Amino acid sequence: MNIPRLHPNTIEAVKERSDIVDVISEHVVLRKRGKDHVGLCPFHEEKTPSFTVSPSKQLYYCFGCQAGGNAIKFLMEIGKHSFSDVVLDLAQRYQVPVQTLQPEQREQLQRQLSLQEQLYEILALATAFYQHALRQPQGQQALEYLRGKRGLSEETIITFELGYAPASWQTIYRYLVEHKRKPVKLVEQAGLIKPRDNGGYYDGFRDRIMIPIHDTQGRVIGFGGRSLGDEQPKYLNSPETPLFDKSKTL
Structure with missing residues (x-):
C-alpha cells in the first residue's frame, strides 16, 4: 500500500476546506435540485441524470453505477491521480499549509x-x-x-x-x-x-x-x-x- 507522506492534519484540513460542488463543476455540468445538485455521471454513459452532489455532506453519489465519495476520491477517479497528488493540488488551490511526516511518524502511520x-x-x-x-x-x-x-x-x-x-x-x-x-x-x-x-x-x-x-x-x-x-x-x-x-x- 502506498502511504502518502502528508501529515494527517493536512489531509483533514484539505477535506474541510474543499468545496465538492466547486471541484466537480469543473468536470460535470450540475443543476441545483432542492438542497443538492444533479448531473450526468462522468463514470458511465447515461441520458438521465443519476449523479447527485450534496454540499451539506460534501459527498457525491451515482444511483446508476454506485460511484461515490468525497472531492478527493472524485479527482482520483476522474483523473487517475494518486491520493497524495490530489491532496497537494487541493491544498494549493484552497491555500492549505502542507505538513509532512518525519520517518518515524511515517512508520507509525503505516502501522495505523x-x-x-x-x-x-x-x-x-x-x-x-x-x-x-x-x-x-x-x-x-x-x-x-x-x-x-x-x-x-x-x-x-x-x-x-x-x-x-x-x-x-x-x-x-x-x-x-x-x-x-x-x-x-x-x-x-x-x-x-x-x-x-x-x-x-x-x-x-x-x-x-x-x-x-x-x-x-x-x-x-x-x-x-x-x-x-x-x-x-x-x-x-x-x-x-x-x-x-x-x-x-x-
Missing part, C-alpha cells in the same frame, strides 16, 4: 493505516453479509418491515445498504472468522463480536435491521441496529473502535 485497512475490509464484508441476509427467509420480517411499515423503496434499501443481522448468537462470527478466516481479535476490534465471560465470542448485533454508518469517504465504519423483537435497547450503535468515534462522526 494497516490496521485501519483491515478493519475497513472486515466491515465491508459484514455489510455485504447483512444485505444478503435481508433477502433470505430469515430476513423476511425485516424486509417486510422496511417496505411496509417504513415505506422504503427498493432503491432506498439498496442505496443505504440496509441489511439484517440474524437472530442466532454466532452468525457473523462464523462467517468472518471461520469462513473468511479473519483474525478474531480484528473482528472484535471492528465492533462486531464480543467476548464471553467463560470463553468464546458472540455476535454484538442479533435480530436487528442493520444500517451502515459511513465516513466522509463513503467507507463503512460502524453500524446502527434496530431491534425487531423484544431485545433492548431498541436502537444499538457500534461501540467505539479505531474507526468509529461517535462524537467525531456525528
